[in-house]
Amino acid sequence: MARPGGGRGAAAGGGMLGVVGSGGMTATAKSLRQAMAGLHTWTGLLFGWLLYAMFLTGAVSYFREEISQWMRPEVPALRQAPDAAASTASAIAGLQRLAPGASQWVIDLADERRNFIAASWRIGGGHGRAMLDPLTGKAVLARETTGGEFFYYFHFSLHYLPRAPARWLVGLATMFMLVAIISGVITHKKIFTNFFTFRPGKGARSWLDGHNMLSVWVLPFHLLITYTGLITLMTLYMPWGIDSAPGAAQVRQSLRAEMTALMPPGAPSGRAAPLADVGAMVNEAERRWGSGGVSRLIVDHPGDAASRVRVVRSDATRVSVSPRYLAFDGAEGALLERKDHSEPAAETRGVLYGLHLGRFAGVVLRWMYFLASLAGAGMVATGLVLWAVKRRARRRHLDAGQPPVGLRLVERLNIAAIAGLPVAMAAFFWGNRLLPAGIAGRPDWEIHLFFAAWLLMLFHASVRPARRAWTEQFGAAAVLCATLPLWNLLAGKRHLLAAIREADWVFAGFELALLAAAAMFAAISMKTARVGQELEAKPRVTSGGILG
Numbered sequence: 227m228a229r230p231g232g233g234r235g236a237a238a239g240g241g242m243l244g245v246v247g248s249g250g251m252t253a254t255a256k257s258l259r260q261a262m263a264g265l266h267t268w269t270g271l272l273f274g275w276l277l278y279a280m281f282l283t284g285a286v287s288y289f290r291e292e293i294s295q296w297m298r299p300e301v302p303a304l305r306q307a308p309d310a311a312a313s314t315a316s317a318i319a320g321l322q323r324l325a326p327g328a329s330q331w332v333i334d335l336a337d338e339r340r341n342f343i344a345a346s347w348r349i350g351g352g353h354g355r356a357m358l359d360p361l362t363g364k365a366v367l368a369r370e371t372t373g374g375e376f377f378y379y380f381h382f383s384l385h386y387l388p389r390a391p392a393r394w395l396v397g398l399a400t401m402f403m404l405v406a407i408i409s410g411v412i413t414h415k416k417i418f419t420n421f422f423t424f425r426p427g428k429g430a431r432s433w434l435d436g437h438n439m440l441s442v443w444v445l446p447f448h449l450l451i452t453y454t455g456l457i458t459l460m461t462l463y464m465p466w467g468i469d470s471a472p473g474a475a476q477v478r479q480s481l482r483a484e485m486t487a488l489m490p491p492g493a494p495s496g497r498a499a500p501l502a503d504v505g506a507m508v509n510e511a512e513r514r515w516g517s518g519g520v521s522r523l524i525v526d527h528p529g530d531a532a533s534r535v536r537v538v539r540s541d542a543t544r545v546s547v548s549p550r551y552l553a554f555d556g557a558e559g560a561l562l563e564r565k566d567h568s569e570p571a572a573e574t575r576g577v578l579y580g581l582h583l584g585r586f587a588g589v590v591l592r593w594m595y596f597l598a599s600l601a602g603a604g605m606v607a608t609g610l611v612l613w614a615v616k617r618r619a620r621r622r623h624l625d626a627g628q629p630p631v632g633l634r635l636v637e638r639l640n641i642a643a644i645a646g647l648p649v650a651m652a653a654f655f656w657g658n659r660l661l662p663a664g665i666a667g668r669p670d671w672e673i674h675l676f677f678a679a680w681l682l683m684l685f686h687a688s689v690r691p692a693r694r695a696w697t698e699q700f701g702a703a704a705v706l707c708a709t710l711p712l713w714n715l716l717a718g719k720r721h722l723l724a725a726i727r728e729a730d731w732v733f734a735g736f737e738l739a740l741l742a743a744a745a746m747f748a749a750i751s752m753k754t755a756r757v758g759q760e761l762e763a764k765p766r767v768t769s770g771g772i773l774g
Contacts, residue, residue: 269406270609271636273399275643278606280396282647283381284451285599288584288592289736290374291339296736297658299720300368301357303730304341308360310512310520311505316363317343318504321528324356324365325349330491331525336360337518337542339732348491370668371658376676377651382458385673390462397456397463404452410441437608440601447598448605454582457575484572487538487549487565491526499531502559510561511537511552519543531557541585548576607644614640638687638695645699646683648747652706653679655740659713693754700751708744711737 286293295301317333320343325331328347336343343358357366379385384392441448456463461481471477483489504523511520521540527533533556541547546568553563568576580586584595614637618629657675661668687695714721714737725734 269402269409270606271613273402274606274610275639276395276399277403278603278610278643279647280381280399281599281603281606283377283651285596285603286651287374287378287381288587288595288599290378292374292732292736293377294371294373294375295339295341295732297371297373297655298368299714299718299733301341301366303725303728303732304336304338304360307337307518310335310518311508313343313360314508314523315505316361317345317358317523318363318501318525318528320356320358320363320365321345321347325354326529328354329494329527331523331528332488333523333525335521335523337521337540341732342366369658369663371672372669376654376673382455385677393459393462397459400452400455404449404456407445407448407452411445437605437612440605440608444598444601448602450581451599451602454578457578458582460575481572484548484568485575487522487536487551488524492532492534494527494530495532497531498529499533499557501525501528501533501535501556502554504535506559507535507537507552507554511539514552515539515543515550525556528556533557534562541580541583543586545580545586546573546576547580547583547585548573607640610636610640610644637692638684641687641692641695641699642680642684645696645703646680646687648703648743649683649699649706650676650680652703652710655710656706659710659717693757697751697755700747700754704744704747704751707740707747710740 295303313335314333317335318331321328321331321333324345325347328349330348332346334340334344341360343360343363344355345358346353346355357368358364359366382393382396383389384396387395461468468474468477468481504525508520508523512518519540520537521542522538524536524538525533526535535554535556536551537554539550544550548568549565551563551565552561553565554560555562567573584592587595614633617633654672654676657672661671661675665671683699686699690698711722715723720730720733722734722737725731725737
């Protein structure tokens with residue numbers, strides 16, 4: 227809701243990069259808020275581009291299974307989740323053909339979000355994986371792709387970097403984000419007023435209002451997702467307690483057992499014995515947990531007398547991701563172990579991790595996670611733009627001439643990060659459709675295309691006038707997103723109209739989301755073009771910002 231008027235209070239308010247007002251404050255409060263404002267500004271700026279990418283790719287990760295379905299159009303949609311016991315029996319039969327000598331099978335069952343069984347195995351010193359038809363157990367032939375998993379792993383592990391340094395970098399950015407949120411709350415003198423305040427068409431004030439609104443509307447979510455993001459990798463960031471404990475190796479193994487059901491298989495007996503009825507084990511688990519309560523099976527040493535079968539409870543049925551499973555003797559079928567609780571510390575971590583991942587969320591709540599994450603991306607983006615717009619305006623007021631290199635660098639990085647990332651994501655989807663099916667390393671080439679497009683956007687931002695670069699990059703994102711459904715309509719059997727006709731709402735929903743994204747990017751592109759024309763009509767008002 228717009229609020230008329232301006233005045234000194236319009237520039238106050240905090241937000242990610244806000245300016246502190248002084249009316250009625252004691253000297254101590256003013257000094258604290260000024261200190262927090264400076265801390266807030268620089269913590270937001272130093273890691274802002276990385277945080278924006280983490281928020282945006284994290285947002286789409288809440289639909290990674292749906293994205294993966296769209297990126298494998300050869301795999302038919304499931305009308306309903308198949309019977310878990312029958313599907314397990316089909317998967318076991320398929321793995322007996324594909325990997326009879328494996329030391330471990332892992333079977334992730336199909337459900338309403340995944341239209342195939344994801345099977346993997348350990349054999350010798352290597353690993354294998356396959357997609358299986360949930361009804362027949364036969365291997366499903368489809369194009370190779372990382373699907374939505376790429377965005378999920380990118381948002382906390384990046385890419386091309388070694389895993390540990392990348393996660394340390396992400397953790398540092400997350401810690402800076404937590405500092406920026408807390409310092410922003412302290413700086414924010416009118417937090418409830420700014421919840422409803424937006425004054426369009428007023429340059430830096432509009433950006434501050436937008437930043438404040440995006441910050442305050444979903445502030446509890448921002449705190450939750452930032453803090454729990456640190457919890458997800460706590461053993462990497464704080465390993466010293468475990469490392470200094472007596473018998474550290476045993477402690478680590480016990481900790482891992484509290485955090486995951488996927489453990490290395492023990493030693494085989496060397497005596498052959500067929501597997502007992504695994505379908506009966508699944509039925510027993512569903513009797514305890516309810517229909518749809520089973521998501522995974524882990525079979526150690528299949529075909530050996532020492533085989534073990536763990537039937538793992540689905541994370542979709544509960545908030546915590548601490549493991550819950552039933553362990554059976556693989557040869558006899560007897561129940562050996564029931565893990566239905568965790569130690570308090572492990573369960574606390576499981577709940578916090580579960581709140582971050584949102585696996586328990588149904589469709590509506592998952593959309594709320596998605597929109598709140600988009601608001602986080604918008605919060606970071608408006609803060610970055612506001613930093614540049616305010617400094618441009620200050621130099622205009624002082625008639626300071628050519629802006630310094632640092633300001634120009636921030637402006638160009640803003641363009642490439644904020645507008646260029648959607649272009650790169652759209653290029654990733656186009657690569658999925660255009661790359662030859664038989665090309666070696668096809669999933670890697672999809673990812674290479676993503677980063678090549680992003681690097682191209684950085685080059686484009688560095689050589690084009692800033693306002694035109696904003697317009698052109700958002701316009702490119704709009705065109706790429708809008709034409710993908712059209713390409714599917716012209717080039718493939720599976721497309722939006724067919725998906726709607728067949729009630730394939732996963733595929734249709736993703737294509738409709740592409741069209742909605744295209745409309746949003748087109749609106750932003752037209753807005754920046756219109757503002758650019760208005761500014762060019764006033765030669766005395768020049769700026770490199772998006773709306774400065």
